[in-house]
Amino acid sequence: MSEFDLTGKTAWVTGAGKGLGRAMATALAGAGSVVALTSRTRSHLKSLAGELGENTLVLPGSVSDEGFAEECVEQIGQIDILVNCAGISPTFKRSEQVSNEEWRRVLNVNLDGSWFCARAAGQRMLEQGGGSIINVSSVHAVTGFERIAPYAASKGGLEALTRVLAVEWANRGVRVNTIAPGYFGTELAEPLMHSRWGEKITGAIPLGRTGEPTELGGAAVFLASDASTYMTGTTLHVDGGWTAH
Numbered sequence: 001m002s003e004f005d006l007t008g009k010t011a012w013v014t015g016a017g018k019g020l021g022r023a024m025a026t027a028l029a030g031a032g033s034v035v036a037l038t039s040r041t042r043s044h045l046k047s048l049a050g051e052l053g054e055n056t057l058v059l060p061g062s063v064s065d066e067g068f069a070e071e072c073v074e075q076i077g078q079i080d081i082l083v084n085c086a087g088i089s090p091t092f093k094r095s096e097q098v099s100n101e102e103w104r105r106v107l108n109v110n111l112d113g114s115w116f117c118a119r120a121a122g123q124r125m126l127e128q129g130g131g132s133i134i135n136v137s138s139v140h141a142v143t144g145f146e147r148i149a150p151y152a153a154s155k156g157g158l159e160a161l162t163r164v165l166a167v168e169w170a171n172r173g174v175r176v177n178t179i180a181p182g183y184f185g186t187e188l189a190e191p192l193m194h195s196r197w198g199e200k201i202t203g204a205i206p207l208g209r210t211g212e213p214t215e216l217g218g219a220a221v222f223l224a225s226d227a228s229t230y231m232t233g234t235t236l237h238v239d240g241g242w243t244a245h
């Protein structure tokens with residue numbers, strides 16, 4: 001059996017309705033995992049569940065709602081893998097113009113929501129004696145860019161959270177890592193790529209192009225599986241080389 005095989009495991013993927021979460025859920029299911037899918041829009045999840053077949057559970061809702069994560073964990077039962085992918089980047093404004101409401105909206109989903117899910121799934125994994133949590137940050141957790149203050153702060157916080165949980169839970173079998181994507185052509189990134197910054201962004205990617213969502217699947221399966229048993233607290237950049245310079 002391959003060390004990448006996820007047969008017998010259950011993965012909970014948030015933000016699974018579209019984009020990167022959808023691609024990672026598909027990759028995990030392809031490696032043999034049962035997948036539980038969360039995002040805000042039920043119809044998106046239903047369509048993905050239709051593609052993936054019987055081994056799927058659909059759990060629509062918002063990760064930032066208090067109590068939602070615990071309800072999901074209750075419904076899923078065994079959880080071996082969590083991919084914390086739900087995220088938003090609705091504002092593209094100079095920092096001095098960002099309102100408190102805009103700041104809180106982003107932090108509430110990207111950081112609070114990820115924390116709620118990691119805590120709830122982590123409790124279940126600790127009871128089971130093992131699991132793998134994958135938080136999805138961004139290259140902007142470690143590299144500056146203009147007009148994304150709340151987004152970058154939320155992703156930097158998520159990477160810090162990853163390291164703390166990894167240290168706390170290492171001796172109880174729960175690994176916690178981050179995938180930091182560069183730019184991928186999804187609904188979240190498209191408006192920026194089509195703005196006057198698009199060319200600047202593509203020019204800064206050594207591979208010279210944005211990523212395809214399917215190009216994240218391998219990293220997700222790797223961190224979820226026994227192929228990465230000696231990795232915890234780390235960040236895997238899947239960014240076409242963005243952070244290499």
Ligand SMILES: NC(=O)c1ccc[n+]([C@@H]2O[C@H](COP(=O)([O-])OP(=O)(O)OC[C@H]3O[C@@H](n4cnc5c(N)ncnc54)[C@H](O)[C@@H]3O)[C@@H](O)[C@H]2O)c1
Pocket residue numbers: 014015016017018019020021038039040041044061062063064085086087088089109113136137138139180181182183184185186187188189
């Ligand atoms: N696309 C990129 O270039 C890029 C780069 C770096 C990081 N990321 C990160 O990857 C993740 C996914 O981004 P994407 O590009 O696929 O975005 P997307 O907008 O295509 O999809 C986001 C998904 O998250 C879900 N979602 C949003 N808010 C939610 C909430 N409160 N509760 C539950 N689900 C919610 C949406 O319903 C949707 O299914 C985000 O965390 C984003 O910050 C994306």
